[in-house]
Amino acid sequence: xxxxxxxxxxxxxxxxxxxxxxxxxxxxxxxxxxxxxxxxxxxxxxxxxxxxxxxxxxxxxxxxxxxxxxxxxxxxxxxxxxxxxxxxxxxxxxxxxxxxxxxxxxxxxxxxxxxxxxxxxxxxxxxxxxxxxxxxxxxxxxxxxxxxxxxxxxxxxxxxxxxxxxxxxxxxxxxxxxxxxxxxxxxxxxxxxxxxxxxxxxxxxxxxxxxxxxxxxxxxxxxxxxxxxxxxxxxxxxxxxxxxxxxxxxxxxxxxxxxxxxxxxxxxxxxxxxxxxxxxxxxxxxxxxxxxxxxxxxxxxxxxxxxxxxxxxxxxxxxxxxxxxxxxxxxxxxxxxxxxxxxxxxxxxxxxxxxxxxxxxxxxxxxxxxxxxxxxxxxxxxxxxxxxxxxxxxxxxxxxxxxxxxxxxxxxxxxxxxxxxxxxxxxxxxxxxxxxxxxxxxxxxxxxxxxxxxxx
Amino acid sequence: xxxxxxxxxxxxxxxxxxxxxxxxxxxxxxxxxxxxxxxxxxxxxxxxxxxxxxxxxxxxxxxxxxxxxxxxxxxxxxxxxxxxxxxxxxxxxxxxxxxxxxxxxxxxxxxxxxxxxxxxxxxxxxxxxxxxxxxxxxxxxxxxxxxxxxxxxxxxxxxxxxxxxxxxxxxxxxxxxxxxxxxxxxxxxxxxxxxxxxxxxxxxxxxxxxxxxxxxxxxxxxxxxxxxxxxxxxxxxxxxxxxxxxxxxxxxxxxxxxxxxxxxxxxxxxxxxxxxxxxxxxxxxxxxxxxxxxxxxxxxxxxxxxxxxxxxxxxxxxxxxxxxxxxxxxxxxxxxxxxxxxxxxxxxxxxxxxxxxxxxxxxxxxxxxxxxxxxxxxxxxxxxxxxxxxxxxxxxxxxxxxxxxxxxxxxxxxxxxxxxxxxxxxxxxxxxxxxxxxxxxxxxxxxxxxxxxxxx
Numbered sequence: 001x002x003x004x005x006x007x008x009x010x011x012x013x014x015x016x017x018x019x020x021x022x023x024x025x026x027x028x029x030x031x032x033x034x035x036x037x038x039x040x041x042x043x044x045x046x047x048x049x050x051x052x053x054x055x056x057x058x059x060x061x062x063x064x065x066x067x068x069x070x071x072x073x074x075x076x077x078x079x080x081x082x083x084x085x086x087x088x089x090x091x092x093x094x095x096x097x098x099x100x101x102x103x104x105x106x107x108x109x110x111x112x113x114x115x116x117x118x119x120x121x122x123x124x125x126x127x128x129x130x131x132x133x134x135x136x137x138x139x140x141x142x143x144x145x146x147x148x149x150x151x152x153x154x155x156x157x158x159x160x161x162x163x164x165x166x167x168x169x170x171x172x173x174x175x176x177x178x179x180x181x182x183x184x185x186x187x188x189x190x191x192x193x194x195x196x197x198x199x200x201x202x203x204x205x206x207x208x209x210x211x212x213x214x215x216x217x218x219x220x221x222x223x224x225x226x227x228x229x230x231x232x233x234x235x236x237x238x239x240x241x242x243x244x245x246x247x248x249x250x251x252x253x254x255x256x257x258x259x260x261x262x263x264x265x266x267x268x269x270x271x272x273x274x275x276x277x278x279x280x281x282x283x284x285x286x287x288x289x290x291x292x293x294x295x296x297x298x299x300x301x302x303x304x305x306x307x308x309x310x311x312x313x314x315x316x317x318x319x320x321x322x323x324x325x326x327x328x329x330x331x332x333x334x335x336x337x338x339x340x341x342x343x344x345x346x347x348x349x350x351x352x353x354x355x356x357x358x359x360x361x362x363x364x365x366x367x368x369x370x371x372x373x374x375x376x377x378x379x380x381x382x383x384x385x386x387x388x389x390x391x392x393x394x395x396x397x398x399x400x401x402x403x404x405x406x407x408x409x410x411x412x413x414x415x416x417x418x419x420x421x422x423x424x425x426x427x428x429x430x431x432x433x434x435x436x437x438x439x440x441x442x443x444x445x446x447x448x449x450x451x452x453x454x455x456x
Numbered sequence: 457x458x459x460x461x462x463x464x465x466x467x468x469x470x471x472x473x474x475x476x477x478x479x480x481x482x483x484x485x486x487x488x489x490x491x492x493x494x495x496x497x498x499x500x501x502x503x504x505x506x507x508x509x510x511x512x513x514x515x516x517x518x519x520x521x522x523x524x525x526x527x528x529x530x531x532x533x534x535x536x537x538x539x540x541x542x543x544x545x546x547x548x549x550x551x552x553x554x555x556x557x558x559x560x561x562x563x564x565x566x567x568x569x570x571x572x573x574x575x576x577x578x579x580x581x582x583x584x585x586x587x588x589x590x591x592x593x594x595x596x597x598x599x600x601x602x603x604x605x606x607x608x609x610x611x612x613x614x615x616x617x618x619x620x621x622x623x624x625x626x627x628x629x630x631x632x633x634x635x636x637x638x639x640x641x642x643x644x645x646x647x648x649x650x651x652x653x654x655x656x657x658x659x660x661x662x663x664x665x666x667x668x669x670x671x672x673x674x675x676x677x678x679x680x681x682x683x684x685x686x687x688x689x690x691x692x693x694x695x696x697x698x699x700x701x702x703x704x705x706x707x708x709x710x711x712x713x714x715x716x717x718x719x720x721x722x723x724x725x726x727x728x729x730x731x732x733x734x735x736x737x738x739x740x741x742x743x744x745x746x747x748x749x750x751x752x753x754x755x756x757x758x759x760x761x762x763x764x765x766x767x768x769x770x771x772x773x774x775x776x777x778x779x780x781x782x783x784x785x786x787x788x789x790x791x792x793x794x795x796x797x798x799x800x801x802x803x804x805x806x807x808x809x810x811x812x813x814x815x816x817x818x819x820x821x822x823x824x825x826x827x828x829x830x831x832x833x834x835x836x837x838x839x840x841x842x843x844x845x846x847x848x849x850x851x852x853x854x855x856x857x858x859x860x861x862x863x864x865x866x867x868x869x870x871x872x873x874x875x876x877x878x879x880x881x882x883x884x885x886x887x888x889x890x891x892x893x894x895x896x897x898x899x900x901x902x903x904x905x906x907x908x909x910x911x912x
Contacts, residue, residue, distance in 0.1 A: 088721040128724075157714035159721065173721040175714075257893060258613035258631075264895075265544040265615065265629040352807070352895070437713060438894040439720075439808070 005102035005194040006220065006455050013103070013191045016199055019120070022190065023206055026108045026118040031307040034112050034318075034401065038286040039301040042315035051276030051284050053299075053317050060127065061085035061399070063289070063299055063317050065276040066168065068348040072267040079279035081289050081299050082349055083319065083399055084168045085127070088159065091210045092124035092146045092175045095155070096183060096191075103191040105142070105183065109208065111397025112304040113318055115404055119208035119394065120200065123189070141186055149177040156217045159439035160447065161355060163395065164347030166297070166319055168271070171351065171439070174214045194218075201452040204392040205404065209448065212393065216447035219433045220455055221245050236388075237455035243338040243429040250334045250418070250426045253434060259425055263344050264353045271348060296363065297321045300401065318401040321363070324392075325405040327445040328360040328379040331388070332412035332426070339426040341375070341412075345443065355443035356435060359424070364406075374421060382410040389452050407449055429453075461558035461650040462676065462911050469559070469647045472655055475576070478646065479662055482564045482574040487763040490568050490774075490857065494742040495757040498771035507732030507740050509755075509773050516583065517541035517855070519745070519755055519773050521732040522624065524804040528723040535735035537745050537755050538805055539775065539855055540624045541583070544615065547666045548580035548602045548631045551611070552639060552647075559647040561598070561639065565664065567853025568760040569774055571860055575664035575850065576656065579645070597642055605633040612673045615895035616903065617811060619851065620803030622753070622775055624727070627807065627895070630670045650674075657908040660848040661860065668849065669900055672907035675889045677701045692844075693911035699794040699885040706790045706874070706882045709890060715881055719800050720809045727804060752819065753777045756857065774857040777819070780848075781861040783901040784816040784835040787844070788868035788882070795882040797831070797868075801899065811899035812891060815880070820862075830877060838866040845908050863905055885909075 014022070039047060044056045053063040064084045069077050094105045109121035126140045155176040162170040185191065197215065200206045221244035224230070230238055276284055282291055290298035298320050305313045330341040345357035362373045389409035394400075420426070427435075432450065435441035442450070470478070495503060500512045509519040520540045525533050550561045565577035582596045611632040618626040641647065653671065656662045677700035680686070686694055732740055738747055746754035754776050761769045786797040801813035818829045845865035850856075876882070888906065891897035898906070 086726060087724065090721075151711045151714060154710075154714045156710075157717045159717050173717055175717075254610075254612075255607045258607060258610045261613045261615050261629055261631075261895070265546075268543065270542060435894075438891075438897070439717070441894070 004100060006198070011101070011103070011191065011193050011196065016196045019190065019192060019196060019200065020206070023108055023116070023118055023120065026188075027116050029308070030110055030118055031305075032110060032112055032117040033305040033307075035303045035305070036287065036300050037303045037315065039317075040286055041303075042301045042317070045301075045315060045317070051289075063276070064168070065274045065279050066348065067272045067274040069270040070268060070346060070348075072269070072346045079274050079282065080296075080348070081276055081279070081282070082168045083166055083170070085170050086168075087128035089127040089130075089172045090124050090143075090146060090175065091122050091172045091214050092142075092177065093211070093214050094123040094142055094145055094183065095176060095178050096180075097178070098191070101193060103193060104197065105185065105189055106192050106197065106211070108188045108190070110306055110308070111208065112302070112306070113399065113401040113403070114208065114394045114397030115205045115392070115402055116394070117397070119206055119397070120192075120197065120211055121208045122210050122214050125210050141189075142183075145179060145183070146175060146177060153178045153180075156214075158217050158437065160213055160217070160442075160444070161351055161440055162444055164345075164350040164355065164443060166349065166400070168349045169351045170349070172210075172213070174217055176214060176218065195454075195456055198452065198454045198456070201393075202389060202391050202454065205394050207393075209394060209396050209444070212448045212451040213444055216442075216451035217436055219244060219436075234456055239333075239338050240429060240453055240455055242336075244433065245430060246337050246428060247430075248335060248337055249428045249431055250339055253431055256425060256427065256431060256435075260344055260354065260356075263423065267346055267353060269346060269348070269350070269353045295322060302401070319399055319403070320401040321403045323364050325363050325403075326360060326376075326379075326408065327358045327405045327449060328375075328408035328410060329446075329449050330359045330375060330379065330410050330412050330416070332416055334418065334426060337428055339428055340432060341420070342425050342427050342432070342446070344423050344425075347443070350443075351440045356432075356441055356446055357443045358446050358449055361445050374424070379408055379410050382408075386411045386413070389449065391452070393448060405445065405448075407452060409449060409452075460556060462654070467557070467559070467647065467649050467652065472652045475646065475648060475652060475656065476662070479564055479572070479574055479576060482644075483572050485764070486566055486574055487761075488566060488568055488573040489761040489763075491759045491761075492743065492756050493759045493771065495773075496742055497759075498757045498773070501757075501771060501773070507745075519732070520624070521730040521735050522804065523728050523730040525726040526724060526802060526804075528725070528802045535730050535738065536804070537732055537735070537738070538624045539622055539626070541626050542624075543584035545583040545586075545628045546580050546599075546602060546631065547578050547628045547670050548598075548633065549667070549670050550579040550598055550601055550639065551632060551634050552636075553634070554647070557649060559649060560653065561641065561645055562648050562653065562667070564644045564646070566762055566764070567664065568758070568762070569855065569857040569859070570664065570850045570853030571661045571848070571858055572850070573853070575662055575853070576648070576653065576667055577664045578666050578670050581666050597645075598639075601635060601639070602631060602633060609634045609636075612670075614673050614893065616669055616673070616898075616900070617807055617896050618900055620801075620806040620811065620899060622805065622856070624805045625807045626805070628666075628669070630673055632670060632674065651910075651912055654908065654910045654912070657849075658845060658847050658910070661850050663849075665850060665852050665900070665904065668904045668907040672898075672903035673892055675700060675892075676911055690912055695789075695794050696885060696909055696911055698792075700889065701886060702793050702884060703886075704791060704793055705884045705887055706795055709887055712881060712883065712887060712891075716800055716810065716812075719879065723802055723809060725802060725804065725806070725809050751778060758857070775855055775859070776857040777859045779820050781819050781859075782816060782832075782835075782864065783814045783861045783905060784831075784864035784866060785902075785905050786815045786831060786835060786866050786868050786872070788872055790874065790882060793884055795884055796888060797876070798881050798883050798888070798902070800879050800881075803899070806899075807896045812888075812897055812902055813899045814902050814905055817901050830880070834868075835864055835866050838864075842867045842869070845905065847908070849904060861901065861904075863908060865905060865908075
């Protein structure tokens with residue numbers, strides 16, 4: 001079922017080109033105005049005495065200050081603003097088998113901060129505030145299918161993290177369900193195959209972050225029959241299946257667990273609340289919370305107006321990065337099996353100190369001539385034939401303003417060394433999926449890249 | 457190797473009876489005086505303005521107040537004191553194969569709060585303060601073996617939680633290493649087989665909590681050769697091996713993950729610091745922090761004097777429970793395979809909202825005629841032939857004063873219902889070990905019972 005969905009890039013409902021055009025058209029039709037305004041003019045939002053921002057309902061999210069202490073790295077104590085949203089949201093994809101092929105019901109969703117405002121989104125994308133109807137509006141579309149799904153119809157159901165440098169311990173429920181009954185296809189929704197979605201992930205800013213994280217958990221090899229499934233698949237697709245199923249790994253999972261336990265035990269992370277008005281290196285004006293050196297990111301207040309079939313308007317804070325980022329995996333065949341070069345990375349908002357991250361994950365603006373991140377030069381100097389994935393991807397457009405990361409996957413040369421620095425390891429896809437089933441092991445940047453792996 | 461260690465209850469170094477006598481003798485020889493003193497007289501400890509207690513070094517642990525909000529259960533908002541020790545400690549067992557049998561180097565360790573002060577402890581039991589030498593003393597015995605262990609000599613290496621109702625997000629590094637070289641056996645240390653330790657776990661207060669948690673992670677079936685290993689094993693032992701290895705489970709792991717994700721998403725847990733002096737229902741005097749209704753537990757200050765080969769004396773706060781507790785697993789053969797009745801339990805100090813707990817976990821003093829915990833009556837009324845484990849076990853004697861839990865394992869009758877309330881599920885041992893490999897899935901009470909399973 002899933003294998004057919006992967007292989008099928010043209011579907012009777014919408015060809016991939018039609019989906020592209022649909023998203024482009026929706027982007028033309030929808031007028032999204034994001035206008036920076038003074039914080040004091042953000043309707044329905046208020047600032048506490050400590051400079052933090054909260055919605056008047058007490059729900060949604062807030063911008064707070066945190067004091068971070070760690071014995072990891074060279075910067076061992078800092079303060080920064082962070083998004084606090086201590087609730088688990090739903091990111092759900094509804095699927096259905098039609099004529100033997102699995103289709104996902106995807107949405108053309110507007111998010112004001114996205115580079116393309118309209119991107120392909122999961123069927124359901126709802127904060128707890130949304131689905132518990134804090135906004136007193138109607139219940140989100142298709143919510144009832146997820147709430148009432150029978151255990152046997154739940155394909156995947158995981159708690160996964162968001163960006164650890166920007167969100168304080170934020171997690172979402174990533175869920176894929178299968179329905180048997182007929183489902184009405186509402187306006188702004190379309191049926192797509194996995195193959196189509198994965199193909200579009202190789203283009204810039206078309207598939208949103210939430211789609212990428214939900215699909216990252218789908219272990220394709222679980223749904224492929226050993227012989228039939230591989231028929232017609234590319235050599236690279238077969239190699240990915242091998243990496244997903246083999247017991248032969250360069251480093252055992254027992255050693256991975258010990259490696260990660262050792263790092264989590266070695267490095268402490270203490271995060272405590274602090275006043276936004278008392279963050280060295282940062283200043284708060286009525287227009288922004290920004291670093292004095294202009295680095296990293298700033299918080300702005302915006303008024304969003306969306307003119308669509310109807311006009312909606314609201315105010316909110318957004319996080320605006322100062323530069324684009326880079327998320328890159330190096331992969332290498334070791335004894336004939338693809339291994340991913342995984343990094344254990346500590347970020348201040350992490351739920352559990354360290355998560356598994358891509359080989360390189362950095363803000364490009366931070367990259368100076370000295371102290372370039374490990375493997376940065378290697379991925380940036382990759383020859384075209386080494387590059388398997390290269391696309392710009394937006395981060396969550398409901399919280400970030402034009403934040404995009406270059407998603408890069410590079411196949412290492414023959415001579416690439418197998419020995420790695422202490423915070424890096426080699427993992428097969430099978431091993432990555434073992435960790436991915438349990439919450440807070442793979443970070444969102446790693447998951448974004450894993451989801452784009454195309455088995456076609 | 458491990459199978460021989462399990463089977464061997466008599467060993468050339470120490471028979472089980474000799475170990476019993478050794479522990480009893482050490483308990484007679486060692487004079488431990490735990491004297492309650494006013495908080496103000498605790499040397500090296502001070503109270504902050506908010507009533508919290510801290511060691512003057514800023515290390516070890518502190519007693520702080522927390523404000524707990526949750527939408528789980530009927531009590532949705534409370535304050536309480538809790539032990540805060542935001543550091544990962546080492547709990548390590550050093551093992552060695554001697555004449556084809558695996559031996560563990562165990563320690564007769566004094567802990568002032570234990571019911572028997574001297575109990576069988578891991579080779580190494582060290583807080584980060586210990587091993588980073590905050591106390592300016594010498595390095596803990598055998599630490600260097602653990603620090604320098606090669607990856608291939610690490611049998612097990614996991615981060616695991618302590619009591620979620622008493623510790624704020626406390627975790628320890630549970631580690632078992634194997635050494636090849638000769639190891640000096642220091643005074644207070646003895647070589648023991650797994651079979652001996654497990655046998656002693658079926659007696660009251662001889663094997664300490666730290667030993668139990670470390671050994672719980674050892675998946676016995678991984679070390680047993682399919683045919684030879686089962687020879688001479690009891691029927692119950694074979695049944696445990698079957699439950700550890702079978703793919704046939706009543707409920708799939710996919711469904712377990714979804715069940716747990718759903719519960720973690722449904723129930724929120726917000727924990728924030730509060731003043732110890734501002735906890736409704738609690739009062740603080742110079743002698744104790746205690747509930748006005750006398751329930752649950754209290755914090756006391758003690759002066760500990762240990763007269764051994766030399767005399768040591770220090771002051772510290774201890775947590776004193778108001779009654780004993782009960783930790784009970786119901787197990788049942790479903791389609792010929794043992795399944796454990798597991799509960800998802802929220803406790804305020806949990807690292808990740810909910811952990812998998814025994815079927816029944818409660819303070820016996822809380823049990824009234826009404827609102828008895830689910831399955832409480834069943835386990836308390838079990839007939840003798842249903843009872844597989846029944847022993848009193850101490851919790852950590854360095855933090856708790858005479859806290860002990862009745863560890864009970866009960867085999868369900870034929871007619872026991874398979875359908876369970878929403879927060880309960882059936883798991884094979886294989887499934888339990890899948891979760892146990894990853895951190896913060898099984899709580900310490902569940903692990904204590906799992907460790908006592910005897911495959912002899």
